Amino acid sequence: MTIDTAAADAPRVALVGGQWAQNVGNAFFNLGGEYVLKRVFGSGAVGFYQDQPNYRTLHNKYKGNPAAYADFVRHLDIDYLVLQGPVLNGWIRESWEQAFKALRARGTKVIFLSSAFFKFRDSEFRKVREFLEEYPPALISTRDDQSFGILKDWLPGVPKYNGIDSGYFLNRCVSPFKVRPDVRYITKNFDRYPEPEILTSDPGAKYNSRQVEIEGKTYWLSVPTFLDKYAHKGKIKGYLADVFDRRKLPAEFGGRMIVRPEHRFFPHMTHKIYRQPNATASDEPWTYISLYANAEFTLSDRVHACVATLAFGGPAMLFTPSPRSALFGRVGLQEIKTKLVTLDLDYLHEEQEKEIAWLKEHV
Structure with missing residues (x-):
């Protein structure tokens, strides 16, 4: 030997x-x-x-x-x-x-x-x-x-x-799995705050909305005001807000599947994780990395869902008041809370x- x-x-x-x-x-x-x-x-x-x-x-x-x-x-x-x-x-x-x-x-x-x-x-x-x-x-x-x-x-x-x-x-x-050429999807990861709906018109005062451009079209990313307000009162209330969320959200956007990863596997709140269509949760990271690497874009309240998407060249937009989002400014993506952004991979290298x-x- x-x-x-x-x-x-x-x-x-x-x-x-x-x-x-x-x-x-x-x-x-x-x-x-x-x-x-x-x-x-x-x-x-x-x-x-x-x-x-x-x-x-x-x-x-x-x-x-x-x-x-x-x-x-x-x-x-x-x-x-x-x-x-x-x-x-x-x-x-x-x-x-x-x-x-x-x-x-x-x-x-x-x-x-x-x-x-x-x-x-x-x-x-x-x-x-x-x-x-x-x-x-x-x-x-x-x-x-x-x-x-x-x-x-x-x-x-x-x-x-x-x-x-x-x-x-x-x-x-990490070398993520590829998806078949006929599979198109976006990822929406909201396990801390309520997931915003993607609407084609302003829903009015009963919603907190962000107007954003997606692929050349204007949309409103909107959450019911009472849910949004309650969820921002603290981490525990953020999770409890889901109990009051009775919406049935769509499975698709623009002909593409909406995949909903949940970053918190434990405690495994099955009623929350799998309430909306195309949901997934795992106790290992490689599944998530493959999902974000192949997504056409990501909307998320989790900083590292956006980081993973950006690292593989995809667009991402962030929905959180967390000061830990400062890490996006370091790579020139200060506007990630107001619009979809992408990261220059040559600059990243x-x-x-x-x-x-x-x-x-x-x-």
Whole structure:
């Protein structure tokens, strides 16, 4: 038996991932981040390790991880721990202090890759800065201009890069299934807010509407006002709003099927997920990636449904007040909330390679 000495000598890199079942969009930037790290450290160097459990939905994250949780990442023999996404949040200490303290004592370095703030509040900035000053990472790469602008002058000794969301690397690391030439469809992913109807005329004051051009024609993307207002009162009420939504939405638009992916597989709310036609949900990400890659366009309230569509060259439009949508401005798509936008894939390739080159230089 021969031993691959290059692989044996490669650094061990633990990429924090998971929470896919509660939001499969997390998997999109997890997979993209894995590709980036393999380009930087080598294909045999990178493995996934679970995210902290206090990040679960509808849990008070400031209460930290369960007291009986085996925070086993502290015991791993690794050279790097890599965190991604909106991990620059107000509960970062509650999530990570014990692990960071133990790993630092063993010489493990921490990387923030494609990272971002969660809510862009002064209280959040203060908590994150205090934590990072106490546990400085080896480097920080962000995914949006706002996050980079806030922390670029923090920690002068830590290299920082104004990067892109790792989900934009999906077109480099996933080969989606193709659909038959006679199959045409769009994707409408609304699992947080009510799905807007696509109407050919203004429905009036009982609806909240956005006027938008689709393929040279004017449409109104409209949601009943009472549903929209209730859903925006908070995450729990957003899910409860579906109980009051008695609409029967169409299965087609313009002769094309409307496919309705649900990003939250767990808890599996069957009555909600499969109430409208052509619905689908899965606990793995590759099904979704194939759906978005082949869609003629995507309308969604999920940031990473749009990211996946854009990464494969399709148009997308976003429907959410979430500040985490700042990651679209980084690639010049600030108008994604007002119209369908597309991403120049040549430009994207340049940004991908720039980020990888910078990371190789600074690890």
